[in-house]
Amino acid sequence: MRSLYHQLSLICLLLIAFQDQVFSQIQLAQYASNAISATGRPLAEALQTTATCSISAVAVAGTCAATTNMYSATATITVNNPTEGILTITDGVQSQVFATTSGGSAVFTVIFHDLNSDGVNHSVVASLPGCATTSANYQAPASCSTDPIHSLTATASISSCDPATNTYSNTVVIGITNPVTDILTVTDGVKSLTMATTPAKSATYTAVFTGLLSDGGPHIVTASLPTCSSTTVGYTAPVSCSVVCVQPVASATAVSPTCSATSNVANSNGQLLISASNADKIAFSVGGSFSGTYASAQSYAALPTRGSGKVLVSTLSNPGTPQPYTIRFYGTDSTCFTDVVVQLQPITCTCPPSACVPIAVNRIH
Missing domain, CATH: 2.60.40.10 (Immunoglobulins)
Structure with a gap:
């Protein structure tokens, strides 16, 4: 009986000690809850907001598009215990921003498009002021462009x-x-x-x-x-279509003007006489070489082939000195011709001879 008594007493002492420990923990919790921190907020709240903000990032590159030689990169950013602010996520010259609020963890996913497939390492940088900055590296796909077929x-x-x-x-x-x-x-x-x-x-x-x-x-x-x-x-190339030139066979004569029957003045009736065969058109010009044009040439039908010829012009003035004239006889075209040069000789006109008039003398007695 004595031994049983001692055992029961020991159990009672242990129960009392456990009750005191639980009571102390409850009081400590209440004290912490009601206590005021140095910031003026309850200590329990102050203890909760001092949790560390952290950022982690993962970046993955997509495949190269052959039509554009571009790819897209996907970045996943996890923020633990974020502060309130603006989260900026950057890949090269491209950036995206997100607003964060205080609280638990948050995950942000960003896709960067139209990146050049250069096959080199790139970095995605995530930054939240008041929290942290981190980066994730990835390798861009190699170029997949194909030169266009020329x-x-x-x-x-x-x-x-x-x-x-x-x-x-x-x-x-x-x-x-x-x-x-x-x-x-x-x-x-x-x-x-x-x-x-x-x-x-x-x-x-x-x-x-x-x-x-x-x-x-x-x-x-x-x-x-x-x-x-x-x-x-x-x-x-087409074969030659040049027409063979058959040069005209031609001759010409210059006839000096005549003198007036009543005075010593020459008439303006000097002539050029022509004869030719194989001539299509004829033109003439003053001087020892031809200075006219094919367009000025005239067609002459039924030209005599020999003899004194046909009158080409009959209104030439009497020259002071021998005057050359060039007559061009055209064949099939403007490049086929024969030139004949003649000299129009001047004529000297004198007074007509005086008439002898008989004189009769009568003697008057």
């Missing part, structure tokens, strides 16, 4: 031969895929033309070459664009 095509279209000049023209059309700013050079024989190109998906340029000799031979046109490539196209 190509040139050329076609040549030639005209027929022009008989007046025995020449033709060549129109060259150049098609270019993905041209850039450059100088296009197109060459046909010894002639070249240049044109400025501008960026485009496709473009067409035209070069026209004129005055090319109709020789009936093969020719090569070359089109070259330094930033792209070059191409050639061949063609055959």
Whole structure:
């Protein structure tokens, strides 16, 4: 019985000690709750707001887009015990901002678009004033761009031969895929033309070459664009269409003016007489070389081929000294002709001889 008594007494003492400890903890909690901190707020609240603000960041790069050679980067920012303020998240020249409030943890997700795929390391920086600044590194994807395919095509279209000049023209059309700013050079024989190109998906340029000799031979046109490539196209020139010149066979005579029958003055009736074969048009000019034009030439039908000839002009004045005249006989065209030079000789007119008048003398007695 004595032993049982002692055991019960020990149990009672332990219960009393445990009760006192619990009571002390309750009092301490109440004291902390009611106590005033140095900031003027309850101590319990002051203890809660002194928790440390921290920031962590993770950044992941997306894949390269072949059409633009760009990628996007996603950044996830976690803020623990944030302060009230503005959170700034930056990747290169791009930034986004978020407003934060005091409280528990917050997570912010940002996607940065249209970043150049350069394959180098980049950093995303997150900063919250009064809290902290942190960064997360990532590697951008390597460039995935492919150079556009450049190509040139050329076609040549030639005209027929022009008989007046025995020449033709060549129109060259150049098609270019993905041209850039450059100088296009197109060459046909010894002639070249240049044109400025501008960026485009496709473009067409035209070069026209004129005055090319109709020789009936093969020719090569070359089109070259330094930033792209070059191409050639061949063609055959038209055969010569030049008309063979058959020069006229001609002769001419200059007839001096006549004198007036009643005075010593020469008449303005000097003449040029012509005869020719194979002559289509005829023109004349004053002087020892022809200075007229093909346009001034006149057509003469049924010209005598020999003899004194046909009158070309009959109103020439009497010259003071021998006056040359050049007569041009044209054949098939303006380039086929024969020139004949004649001299119009001056004439000297004198008074007509005096008439003898008979005189009769009568004697008057």
